[in-house]
Amino acid sequence: EGGKLPAPFANGVFIAEHGPYGDNPQYGHRIVFVSMVPGRLQQGPHDLATGWAPGGVRWGRPVDVAVGADGALYVTDDMAGAVYRIAYTGP
Secondary structure (H helix, E strand, C coil): CCECCCHHHCCEEEEEECCCCCCCCCCCCEEEEEEEECCEEEEEEEEEECCCCHHHCCCCCEEEEEECCCCCEEEEECCCCEEEEECECCC
């Protein structure tokens, strides 16, 4: 079932990279996590979820992210008309 994301995902921000509107998706189409410390950036963005445009063939476009009351991350997709739930299922 999964639940809260692990400690490395505390003190940071999740970003939905929607990607360009053009026919050739070259960047974006992913969810990244940027770890933050009060007042300064730490370590840059890290891919959390990818695969919306494998090999340049776009099938979805992540729009926004929100952490739910259950601790899982919810991602909206305006191309697929879907909401995805990302939850930690580790030890």
